[in-house]
Amino acid sequence: MKKILAIIFKDTLVRFTSPIEWVFFLVLPIIFTVVIGASSGPSGDDRVNMIVVDQANNSLSETLITSLESSSSIKIEIREIEDANSALEQKKISSVLIIPENFNQQSLVSQNAELELQQLPNNTEALIAQQAVQAVLSRVSSVVDIANGSVARAESLPGFKFESEAALQVFFDSSLEKAQTLLADSPNRIIEEKGKTKDSVEFDPRSNASAGQLITWVFIPLIGLSGSFAYERQKGTLRRLLTTPTSKGLFLTGTIIGQVMTAIVQMLLLVLFGIFVMKLNWAQAPMALAVMLISSALAAAALGTMVGTFVKTESQANGLSIMIGMVMALMGGCWYPLELFPQTVQQIVKVLPTTWAMQGLLDIVLRGQGLTSILPEAGVLLGFTLIFMIIGIVRFKYE
Amino acid sequence: MSAILEVHNLAKSYGNFDAVKGISFEIHEGEIFSLLGPNGAGKTTTISMLSTLYTPTSGEATICGYSITNDTMAVKKCIGVVPQDLALYEDLSARENLSFWGQMYGLSGKSLKIRIDEVLEQIGLLDKAKLKVKTYSGGMKRRVNIGVGLLHQPRLLFMDEPTVGIDPQSRRAILDSVKDLNKNGMTVLYTTHYMEEAEELSNRVGIIDHGDLIAIGSQEELTKSVGETDTLILHVGEETNPETLAEEVRKIKGVLKAEVTDHQVSIITPTAEELLAQVVTHANNLGIKIKSIDIREPNLEAVFLNLTGRALRD
Numbered sequence: 001m002k003k004i005l006a007i008i009f010k011d012t013l014v015r016f017t018s019p020i021e022w023v024f025f026l027v028l029p030i031i032f033t034v035v036i037g038a039s040s041g042p043s044g045d046d047r048v049n050m051i052v053v054d055q056a057n058n059s060l061s062e063t064l065i066t067s068l069e070s071s072s073s074i075k076i077e078i079r080e081i082e083d084a085n086s087a088l089e090q091k092k093i094s095s096v097l098i099i100p101e102n103f104n105q106q107s108l109v110s111q112n113a114e115l116e117l118q119q120l121p122n123n124t125e126a127l128i129a130q131q132a133v134q135a136v137l138s139r140v141s142s143v144v145d146i147a148n149g150s151v152a153r154a155e156s157l158p159g160f161k162f163e164s165e166a167a168l169q170v171f172f173d174s175s176l177e178k179a180q181t182l183l184a185d186s187p188n189r190i191i192e193e194k195g196k197t198k199d200s201v202e203f204d205p206r207s208n209a210s211a212g213q214l215i216t217w218v219f220i221p222l223i224g225l226s227g228s229f230a231y232e233r234q235k236g237t238l239r240r241l242l243t244t245p246t247s248k249g250l251f252l253t254g255t256i257i258g259q260v261m262t263a264i265v266q267m268l269l270l271v272l273f274g275i276f277v278m279k280l281n282w283a284q285a286p287m288a289l290a291v292m293l294i295s296s297a298l299a300a301a302a303l304g305t306m307v308g309t310f311v312k313t314e315s316q317a318n319g320l321s322i323m324i325g326m327v328m329a330l331m332g333g334c335w336y337p338l339e340l341f342p343q344t345v346q347q348i349v350k351v352l353p354t355t356w357a358m359q360g361l362l363d364i365v366l367r368g369q370g371l372t373s374i375l376p377e378a379g380v381l382l383g384f385t386l387i388f389m390i391i392g393i394v395r396f397k398y399e
Numbered sequence: 400m401s402a403i404l405e406v407h408n409l410a411k412s413y414g415n416f417d418a419v420k421g422i423s424f425e426i427h428e429g430e431i432f433s434l435l436g437p438n439g440a441g442k443t444t445t446i447s448m449l450s451t452l453y454t455p456t457s458g459e460a461t462i463c464g465y466s467i468t469n470d471t472m473a474v475k476k477c478i479g480v481v482p483q484d485l486a487l488y489e490d491l492s493a494r495e496n497l498s499f500w501g502q503m504y505g506l507s508g509k510s511l512k513i514r515i516d517e518v519l520e521q522i523g524l525l526d527k528a529k530l531k532v533k534t535y536s537g538g539m540k541r542r543v544n545i546g547v548g549l550l551h552q553p554r555l556l557f558m559d560e561p562t563v564g565i566d567p568q569s570r571r572a573i574l575d576s577v578k579d580l581n582k583n584g585m586t587v588l589y590t591t592h593y594m595e596e597a598e599e600l601s602n603r604v605g606i607i608d609h610g611d612l613i614a615i616g617s618q619e620e621l622t623k624s625v626g627e628t629d630t631l632i633l634h635v636g637e638e639t640n641p642e643t644l645a646e647e648v649r650k651i652k653g654v655l656k657a658e659v660t661d662h663q664v665s666i667i668t669p670t671a672e673e674l675l676a677q678v679v680t681h682a683n684n685l686g687i688k689i690k691s692i693d694i695r696e697p698n699l700e701a702v703f704l705n706l707t708g709r710a711l712r713d
Contacts, residue, residue: 002502002507003502003503003505006499006502006503009499010488010491010495010499013490013491013495014488014490014491017490017491017531018490235484235485235486235487235488235489236482236484236485236486237486237487237488239452239482239486240480240482240486240500240547241503242451242452243450243451243452243475243478243480243482244475244500244503244504245472245475245476245503245504245505246503247472
């Protein structure tokens with residue numbers, strides 16, 4: 001036991017002798033967790049900005065502006081013409097809508113109303129703004145048509161005549177407002193209904209990022225265990241160790257246990273970050289979490305032991321472990337939800353331990369499940385451990 | 400003196416290649432025994448079998464009374480090994496290295512700490528013990544490499560070419576430390592391809608070549624085996640072909656052997672001084688420029704040359 005502890009202590013000293021190791025151990029995993037969690041989640045306001053210059057300042061232009069404000073594609077800002085031109089010239093904005101002075105009911109009826117939309121050339125945002133303006137204009141035209149229809153209907157009533165132009169305008173404005181209200185309250189054409197099945201859990205990108213980055217940044221160094229074995233072989237320290245009263249089995253046990261323990265500490269730190277900083281649901285099933293962390297670490301360490309038998313040098317091992325780790329993490333759903341992958345790929349990636357590790361951890365942090373639910377995933381991971389470890393030990397090269 | 404190491408017909412083969420061909424010898428408690436031979440002669444393979452790293456193809460050896468094939472753990476406790484390569488963790492300090500290796504030899508606690516300080520004192524690195532090994536000079540690293548092998552005070556120390564690739568000053572320090580260890584009662588098996596080291600250190604020498612132990616005995620016994628011969632060494636210019644000179648010299652009466660190594664002709668003869676004039680005349684006739692001439696009394700180099708027909712550097 002003392003020798004195993006000595007091997008673990010030595011490996012830890014060798015690994016953390018360089019401060020840069022802490023960057024890979026803790027700093028980068030946390031940064032990636034936060035960045036990916038934030039970037040793949042729902043963002044704030046992603047509407048396209050547009051400046052509106054209101055030179056008409058009448059009820060119709062107000063109606064148009066109100067409709068533009070309620071658009072889901074554009075976000076408007078009212079400015080003076082000079083400011084608008086300056087912003088467009090400096091490319092701070094992609095489009096400017098100018099509502100001219102003659103934009104009123106009459107010009108609309110006589111189809112002389114012209115809105116001016118200034119845009120940056122070859123700009124996607126400007127195109128989005130143009131389409132949004134056209135859609136809003138179409139709605140406003142409908143409202144105006146309804147109001148005009150009301151005015152015409154009133155004038156057609158026998159014996160009725162507006163006392164003045166002002167009275168007609170008041171009636172028109174009132175009709176316009178009512179038409180707007182009625183159209184706004186029109187019944188929905190799309191019915192949204194929350195599912196009630198097992199898959200009804202709402203996706204939380206932060207939970208996905210926390211679990212995914214935890215696996216990514218722990219699997220890579222554990223697969224890098226192959227580099228540790230290659231280093232010992234290359235430096236001749238393994239050969240020397242075997243001339244001491246220390247068996248091969250004890251060396252392997254000490255090295256693997258040491259790496260697994262370091263990985264578990266790393267995972268616990270990332271879990272604590274998830275709990276206390278990201279307010280994630282990691283702590284809801286501690287026993288399930290412990291089983292998943294240990295089985296994941298064992299599977300990765302066993303994979304590292306197996307990979308170590310296929311490489312000759314430490315640099316080969318490092319390159320290979322990073323490549324294998326990144327591909328496995330990506331394909332296992334650690335960077336993007338597995339549901340985004342085609343159905344066939346979702347089936348194929350079940351041969352990867354990362355897929356099972358990811359699903360088990362998501363069961364805990366995202367789906368709020370307990371020990372019973374993660375047992376299948378943990379079982380598969382322990383199966384991977386057994387297969388990789390047997391191949392690794394049988395093929396292990398001491399020189 | 401009792402034998403601490405007994406080797407009987409020890410052999411190691413890799414497919415059709417016989418790295419060690421059934422060698423037998425013994426080492427007595429308290430002596431320094433050198434295995435002298437060129438690179439690839441089988442020295443490291445022999446040490447690897449004796450330190451239980453390789454299983455012999457055939458034959459047997461006992462160390463401290465334990466079989467190297469059946470009692471490996473007991474053998475490992477009895478021996479210390481200083482490998483040819485620097486088998487150290489260069490990112491750790493000398494003290495951390497010694498602490499780790501000491502624990503691998505079964506030391507712990509206070510006894511480990513005491514031994515680490517003693518070894519650091521012995522190898523002259525007590526004041527630099529906290530520095531990382533990678534900051535040390537080549538000679539200092541060699542000393543730590545030796546120190547690791549001494550931690551558990553083994554009865555028999557294997558040193559596999561410990562002076563390869565280091566400066567003369569560090570080499571001197573290592574040779575002196577081997578003698579000191581031996582004075583304190585440690586038995587040493589020392590492998591080298593430097594004749595001078597074997598001559599300086601050894602009580603007895605085994606000459607190994609192509610996996611065969613071709614001679615064994617004290618330096619005196621071995622040199623006697625080549626008779627009262629001297630070695631006349633001619634260093635010739637690089638632009639000339641020394642082989643033509645060797646061919647001519649072989650025809651001279653009294654020349655037992657004449658061999659070429661690099662730009663050097665080694666002539667074994669009982670009458671070196673008398674032949675000198677004739678040899679120089681032949682060289683002049685052949686247009687070969689002689690840069691320098693050495694006349695050496697019988698030594699291990701001559702023994703090796705006599706036994707194999709080749710110089711040790713071949």
